[in-house]
Amino acid sequence: MKKKLYITRAIKLTAFFLLSALVIGVLQEYVLCHHDANRLRLDAFYIEDKETIDVAMIGSSEMYSGISPALLYEKYGITSFPYATASSTAAAMKTQIKEMERTQTPELIVIEINCFLYGTDNEEKESSIRNYIDNVPLNGNKIEYIESTPAVRDLGRREFYFPILKYHGVWNDYPEPWNKMTSRITQDLRGYSYLKGFKTTAQTLKIDEKVYNSQLPNDESRTDLEPRYEVFLREFLDYCKEQNYNNLLFVRFPHIVKQETYKRFTRGNRAFDIISEYGFNYINFERDSTAMSYSTDDYYNHDHLNIYGSVKFTDYFGKIITDKYKVQKTVLDEKNEKQWNEAVDFWYKFYDYTDYRFKQNTKNKKIELYETNDLIKKVEDYAAKKDK
Amino acid sequence: MGNFKLAFCLRHPYIGDVILTYTSLNFIFFVLATALVYFVLPFKKYRWTVLLAASIFFYCTWSYQLGAFMLFTTLSTYLIALWLSKASAKSKAVLKAHKSEWSRDDKKKYKNKTKVRMRLIMTLALLLNFGILAFLKYYNFFAGSLNDILGAFSLDFSAPSLKLILPLGISFYTFQSMGYIVDVYREKTEAQKNPLKLLLFVSFFPQIIQGPISIYDQLAVQLFEGHDFDFTRFKHGCELIMWGFFKKLVIADRAVIPITAVTAEFNKFGGTTLTFTILLYALQLYADFSGGIDISRGVAQIFGVDMIDNFKRPYFSRSINEYWRRWHISLGAWLKNYLFYPVAMSNAFITASKKMKGTRFGKTAAGAHISKVLPTSVASLIVFLVVGIWHGASWKYVAFGAWNGLIIMVSILLEPLFISAKDKLHIKDTNIPFMLFQMFRTFLIVLVGYVFDVAPSFSQAMRTFWLFFTNQNFKLGYSQISDLGLGKKDYLVVLIGGLIIFIASVIQERAKDGLDIRHMLDKKPFILRFALLFVCLISIVVFGIYGSGYSAADFVYAQF
Numbered sequence: 001m002k003k004k005l006y007i008t009r010a011i012k013l014t015a016f017f018l019l020s021a022l023v024i025g026v027l028q029e030y031v032l033c034h035h036d037a038n039r040l041r042l043d044a045f046y047i048e049d050k051e052t053i054d055v056a057m058i059g060s061s062e063m064y065s066g067i068s069p070a071l072l073y074e075k076y077g078i079t080s081f082p083y084a085t086a087s088s089t090a091a092a093m094k095t096q097i098k099e100m101e102r103t104q105t106p107e108l109i110v111i112e113i114n115c116f117l118y119g120t121d122n123e124e125k126e127s128s129i130r131n132y133i134d135n136v137p138l139n140g141n142k143i144e145y146i147e148s149t150p151a152v153r154d155l156g157r158r159e160f161y162f163p164i165l166k167y168h169g170v171w172n173d174y175p176e177p178w179n180k181m182t183s184r185i186t187q188d189l190r191g192y193s194y195l196k197g198f199k200t201t202a203q204t205l206k207i208d209e210k211v212y213n214s215q216l217p218n219d220e221s222r223t224d225l226e227p228r229y230e231v232f233l234r235e236f237l238d239y240c241k242e243q244n245y246n247n248l249l250f251v252r253f254p255h256i257v258k259q260e261t262y263k264r265f266t267r268g269n270r271a272f273d274i275i276s277e278y279g280f281n282y283i284n285f286e287r288d289s290t291a292m293s294y295s296t297d298d299y300y301n302h303d304h305l306n307i308y309g310s311v312k313f314t315d316y317f318g319k320i321i322t323d324k325y326k327v328q329k330t331v332l333d334e335k336n337e338k339q340w341n342e343a344v345d346f347w348y349k350f351y352d353y354t355d356y357r358f359k360q361n362t363k364n365k366k367i368e369l370y371e372t373n374d375l376i377k378k379v380e381d382y383a384a385k386k387d388k
Numbered sequence: 389m390g391n392f393k394l395a396f397c398l399r400h401p402y403i404g405d406v407i408l409t410y411t412s413l414n415f416i417f418f419v420l421a422t423a424l425v426y427f428v429l430p431f432k433k434y435r436w437t438v439l440l441a442a443s444i445f446f447y448c449t450w451s452y453q454l455g456a457f458m459l460f461t462t463l464s465t466y467l468i469a470l471w472l473s474k475a476s477a478k479s480k481a482v483l484k485a486h487k488s489e490w491s492r493d494d495k496k497k498y499k500n501k502t503k504v505r506m507r508l509i510m511t512l513a514l515l516l517n518f519g520i521l522a523f524l525k526y527y528n529f530f531a532g533s534l535n536d537i538l539g540a541f542s543l544d545f546s547a548p549s550l551k552l553i554l555p556l557g558i559s560f561y562t563f564q565s566m567g568y569i570v571d572v573y574r575e576k577t578e579a580q581k582n583p584l585k586l587l588l589f590v591s592f593f594p595q596i597i598q599g600p601i602s603i604y605d606q607l608a609v610q611l612f613e614g615h616d617f618d619f620t621r622f623k624h625g626c627e628l629i630m631w632g633f634f635k636k637l638v639i640a641d642r643a644v645i646p647i648t649a650v651t652a653e654f655n656k657f658g659g660t661t662l663t664f665t666i667l668l669y670a671l672q673l674y675a676d677f678s679g680g681i682d683i684s685r686g687v688a689q690i691f692g693v694d695m696i697d698n699f700k701r702p703y704f705s706r707s708i709n710e711y712w713r714r715w716h717i718s719l720g721a722w723l724k725n726y727l728f729y730p731v732a733m734s735n736a737f738i739t740a741s742k743k744m745k746g747t748r749f750g751k752t753a754a755g756a757h758i759s760k761v762l763p764t765s766v767a768s769l770i771v772f773l774v775v776g777i778w779h780g781a782s783w784k785y786v787a788f789g790a791w792n793g794l795i796i797m798v799s800i801l802l803e804p805l806f807i808s809a810k811d812k813l814h815i816k817d818t819n820i821p822f823m824l825f826q827m828f829r830t831f832l833i834v835l836v837g838y839v840f841d842v843a844p845s846f847s848q849a850m851r852t853f854w855l856f857f858t859n860q861n862f863k864l865g866y867s868q869i870s871d872l873g874l875g876k877k878d879y880l881v882v883l884i885g886g887l888i889i890f891i892a893s894v895i896q897e898r899a900k901d902g903l904d905i906r907h908m909l910d911k912k913p914f915i916l917r918f919a920l921l922f923v924c925l926i927s928i929v930v931f932g933i934y935g936s937g938y939s940a941a942d943f944v945y946a947q948f
Contacts (some may be wrong), residue, residue, distance in 0.1 A: 009619060016918060020925055032930065156936060158413065165413075165935045172877050 028164035030185060033331040034134040035170070035177040037199050038085040043134040043184055044084050045191035046103065049079035052336050053104040054327055058096040059112030059197075060088045062253035065304045068314045070347035073340050076318040077329035080126040080212050082197045085135070087128040090115040090232035094239055095145040099136055101125035110249045113275075113282075116233040117267045119226060124151045134163055159194075183372040192339045194346040199370035200307045202357040205256060205299040206364060210259045215266060217289040222273070223266040233271065237278040244277050249325060254291040254313065256302035271281070283320070289314060307354045346376075347381040356382060408449045410683045411636055411934065418446070419687050423622075432614025434477045439588055440610060446593035447556065457524075461517050462590045465565040466583045468513040473579035475506050510573040514566055521562045524552050529781030546570060556813050557596040559778065563589055563722055567794035568604040570726050577604050585612055594687040598680050600698040600718035603725075607695070615692025624906045628639035628686030630924050635679030637932035643672035644932075646872030647842065654844050659855035660865025661872075665853075666835050669842050671886050674703070677716070689816060696721075701893045706826035707832050708795045713856060719778075734766035757804050765800040769793035779841070784849055788840035795833055881931050 022365065033039070041064060057063040063084035072080050083100045093115060100109070115122065122128050129151060136142045136163070146152050146160045159166040170177060183303055187193055212219075240248055252268045255261065265286055275282045285291040291313065298309030305313055321327045332340065350369075357367055369375060408415045422442040429435050447455050458781015479502035483495060490498070531547035538545050568589070580586045589608050595601075650657055650665045653929035657665070681698040688695045696718050703712035732735065744750045744759035769790075777780050799806075813823050836853075843849035874882075896905055909917050 012914065012918070016922065020922060023922075023926060024929055027926075027930065159936060164929065168930050168932065168935065171930055172875060 006349075022165060028162070028167075030181055032164055032170045033105060034130060034163065034334055035169060035180040036131070037368070038131045038179040039135045040180065040184060040187065040193075041082065041083070041197035041199070042132075042369060044197055045081050045100075045187060047102070047191055047193070048081060048338055050103050050218070051105055052079055052332060053081050053106050053328065054078045055108045055321065056100045056104055057082045057084060057110040057112070058088075058093070058100055059084045059110075060114040061086045061113050061304060062114060062255075063110075064197050064199050064229050064298075065201075065306075066253050066310050067312050067317055068198050068310055068347060070194075070198070070340070070343040071311060071314045072318050074344045074347070075315060076322050076327075078318065078322070078327055079330060079332070079336075079340060080196070081139050084112070084129055084197075085132040087122055087125065087149075088115050088132055089123050089125075089128050090118075090236070091149050091151070091230055092121055092129070092145065093236050095136070095141050097240075098131070098141045102139070102141065102349060106247070107330075108247050108249055108321060108325055109245070109321065110251055110277060110321075111251050112235070113250055113252055113268070113271050116224075116229045116236075116271060117264045118229060119263060119267075123228070123232075124154070131153070133160060179372050179374045183374070186373050187371070192343075193371055194376065195350065195371040196343055198310075199368070200302070200310065200354060201300040202346065202354050202367040202369060203306065203364055204358070205296045205301055205306075207256065207258065207296055207302065209258045211296065212259075212262060212265070213254075213292045216257055216292055217287050219265070219287075221266045222270040223263055223271055225267050225274075229308050232273065232287050233274055237275065237280065240280065241278055241359060245280075248280050249321070250280055252282075252284040254285045254288070254305070254309075256296060257286065258302060266302045269317065271276040281325075285313075307351060307358075346379070350378050352386065353379045353382045408446055410680060411633060418442070419690065423690050427617040432616070436585065436612045437467050438685055439592065440584055443591040443596070445590060447591055447596065448821035450556045453476075454553065457555040457558060458591060459587075460520070461562060461565050462583065464513060464516050464588045465569055465590070466580065466586045467471050468509060469569055469579035469586075470570070470581070472506055472572045475502065475509060476575055490775070498771075506573055510569055513569045515563050517566055521558055524554055524558065527552060527779045537915070546664060557598070560599045560601055561590045561596065563601045563719070564604075567722055567726055569600070571604055578610070581605075586804040592688075592693075594693075595695060598684070599716075600675065600681060600684070600696045601722050601888055602695060602718065603721070610693040610942040611694070615704075618692065620910075621692060622690055622706055625686045625689035627906050627909075627921065628682050628689060630685060630686075630921065630928065632679045632682030632684075633928050634885070635675040635682065635889065636923055637679075637934055640672050640676035640679055640883055640932035642874065642878055642885075642931075643668050643675070643882050645875050645878075646869070647672055649872040651842060651844060654848055657868055658859070658861055658864050659859035661853055661868040662852050663860070663867055664865065666838050666842060668882070670703070670835060671840070671882070671889075673886070674699075675889065688888055701897050703831055703834070704827055704893065704897055705830050706823060706831055707799060708792060708845070709799065711797075711830055711834060712792070719775070723774065727774060728767050728771050732763045733772055737763035737766065752802070758801060761800045761803075766799040768796045768800065772796065782845070783841060784840045784846040784918070787846055787849065788837050791837050791840065885931075 055072075057067065057080060061084065064082040067080065069080045069082070072078050081104075083096060088096070093111070097109065097111075099104075129149070133142065133145060133152070136145075143161075146157050146208070152210065185382055210281045226231065250271075252271070255265075268284055268286055272282050272284055294309050294312060298305055298312065300306040354369055357369065361367055408418055422438060426435050426438040427437055442457075447458065457871045477501070483490075483498065486494070486498075528549050531549060534547050535545075536930050537543065568577065568586075572579050580589070585608070588611055589604060590600075592602075592607070592611060647665055647669055650661065678699045698717050698719075700714040700717065702715035741759050741762050744762060745756065747755070749755035750759045771791070772789040772793030773786065774789065774794070776785045776787070779785040779788060810817075817823075831858050839852050840846070840849045843852050867883065870876075892905060895908070909920065
């Protein structure tokens with residue numbers, strides 16, 4: 001009799017805790033979480049079929065706004081994906097490369113070094129930390145990052161393991177996150193993304209200050225990296241060396257360099273010395289006369305290319321990595337080939353739509369465009385309207 | 389509100405300051421770990437030591453240095469209780485030894501002498517412990533008031549202001565310990581011979597932050613008895629904790645946001661906003677305090693300890709007297725036992741009552757009534773002045789106490805008039821509209837008292853009353869209320885939460901068998917219980933104010 005009672009209680013308790021865990025888990029994953037473009041991008045990366053990416057790009061926002069994977073595929077047959085988040089931290093680089101390698105074995109891993117060039121403390125900025133790690137599924141790499149990052153410890157590790165502890169108040173923001181939430185679900189159900197993580201802003205940079213870009217290809221000036229960032233860079237390079245990576249390409253994407261950001265440019269020169277010490281390849285596009293010849297109309301702010309700039313840079317970058325680094329295109333199966341072709345079709349429609357938004361944007365407001373259900377619908381509607 | 393600060397807490401190398409607040413996840417883990425050790429310990433006789441160790445650890449997470457105050461209280465209480473006990477035993481032995489030799493007068497004389505001696509010993513304990521409490525809590529208030537008075541007379545003296553930190557739960561453990569001392573003095577309770585057991589009684593962790601203030605005889609036996617694990621008790625404890633979490637995290641900590649915004653810039657707001665704030669405060673305070681007590685009782689219940697319920701749906705009270713029997717019941721009981729009766733039954737009061745009875749006025753019907761109830765009514769006023777001062781070192785709290793005391797005093801003194809008016813109007817006590825009117829009237833009286841609580845000062849409280857009648861502007865109020873840090877959705881959560889509390893209270897108020905909701909639920913189908921608990925848990929997780937996205941508020945009564 002007692003045994004029966006114990007079993008019944010055990011079943012009831014288990015049912016209660018399992019159902020609670022399930023509901024809380026779903027809420028944490030889809031409803032009450034950090035909703036933004038970074039989340040959509042990383043989700044899109046994780047749903048890509050294994051071993052289908054030729055070039056993985058890790059780092060910060062320059063990656064996903066500067067190169068269009070669909071265009072790169074169309075022009076050079078190379079599949080690529082920006083495994084990158086806004087203002088990515090230096091401490092996250094090791095985790096990013098590990099995470100990317102968990103599902104993909106790319107021929108070339110392109111690493112933007114922006115995170116090592118900061119003059120201020122980006123490492124402690126909660127938004128920079130969370131932009132990345134909140135969007136990584138719980139696994140050994142994430143645990144290692146959480147446990148080994150002092151800034152995370154200071155913020156409270158529990159909220160990184162169980163993000164609902166931090167984001168449960170997001171219910172108050174609804175219906176605003178609804179579009180992002182449904183976009184993630186749709187994307188997960190679809191099994192692939194159209195823009196492959198690309199994000200842009202329909203805006204043109206307006207700048208009154210002096211722009212240094214034209215003289216930078218010949219500028220050898222160097223400034224030491226902030227000590228803590230040099231330590232981060234060297235530790236990362238040591239790690240890459242230990243792991244015997246021979247497919248790394250460190251890059252510095254083109255920027256509009258002005259007085260305020262000139263020092264960062266000189267740190268980029270210094271980074272070249274350090275990276276070369278370890279024997280890795282480094283292309284500093286801030287020293288490249290072609291890349292630095294893009295006008296301010298090709299940027300939406302001084303750090304990021306807009307869609308017009310990204311079209312130019314994608315083409316240029318594709319040429320370099322195929323010519324110089326001999327990246328060969330993977331032979332995709334029928335399913336993946338179809339998906340990438342679909343991505344190319346969508347890219348052109350997206351380009352047209354973005355161009356239209358530019359033209360409409362007479363006040364030059366910041367209009368962010370990235371893959372959501374809402375955007376897909378608008379792009380398709382615009383394309384249909386245009387066809388008529 | 390929410391300004392209870394403590395220094396010198398335990399520091400963990402990874403998670404920083406380890407303060408175990410009742411609504412933190414750490415506290416839940418701590419309770420579960422303590423329960424595990426408690427029930428696994430094979431020696432039932434010594435299970436109380438687990439509670440003692442847990443209580444000391446809990447206190448140290450807040451402040452180990454300020455724990456010295458609690459140790460002092462325990463030690464002084466322990467020694468003085470033993471002293472009292474010995475004095476009483478010695479007196480009995482002497483009386484027994486001289487039973488045949490001493491005359492009745494000799495015995496009476498000796499008894500009186502012993503009583504005086506014991507009273508002195510008890511007074512020593514009261515002075516020592518209430519002295520510490522009074523010094524830490526009221527020194528700066530009295531020093532400031534003294535300086536104001538001396539300044540008014542242009543006297544060149546200034547009492548210094550001191551940076552005093554109030555140890556966690558000092559009011560609660562001091563009241564509890566002194567209640568024990570009085571009980572030993574009254575020979576209602578045997579003095580505890582084991583100082584560690586007394587320390588557990590004083591420091592029992594579920595009640596240290598905000599009570600309830602337990603009576604030794606009621607609590608100690610349960611603490612020292614080794615309890616076996618009981619699933620039903622455990623389940624009921626967890627359900628009560630969950631209900632407490634709901635009240636505290638979903639309602640109280642959300643409602644406190646606009647209240648804090650108003651108190652921070654009190655002068656800025658008009659009558660409508662202040663009216664709204666006072667109403668919201670009534671809900672917030674109840675949800676906060678009763679929620680905290682539910683957590684305390686739930687945790688204690690897991691360990692087999694039934695603590696006194698501090699609340700009995702106070703807003704359903706039909707008189708202010710009844711309200712104070714339903715609100716903070718343990719404090720009311722303590723004050724009744726250890727302050728009200730000693731004052732009301734004191735020789736001075738009895739004599740005054742008798743004297744009045746003998747006067748010409750005392751011979752009239754009104755005079756007879758007044759002389760009869762005078763000791764109780766004046767004692768009530770004194771008790772409420774003490775309650776007011778206990779709430780805080782400020783004139784506004786004195787006014788709060790005076791308001792409640794005066795209302796009770798007047799209601800006692802004018803009771804025959806009310807009864808006669810009711811008779812003339814043919815109103816029966818069971819008449820539902822009349823009952824509702826009484827509840828509404830009592831609630832209004834309570835709200836007036838809350839104005840003193842919420843307003844930053846006595847003069848601001850007076851200004852608030854003035855604005856209630858002269859500055860009602862709904863349009864302005866709406867725009868001010870919308871700008872107090874809570875959105876419409878949050879207000880809706882508070883409203884729904886308040887409604888849930890109201891419905892639960894009505895169910896319990898109407899329960900004929902006196903069963904609480906948890907026992908009622910036990911009789912319902914499993915699926916209904918399952919669904920209710922599940923909804924409660926998810927509501928806490930989703931709507932609770934916790935985590936770094938929010939700043940959870942301290943328990944209001946923790947500052948007392």
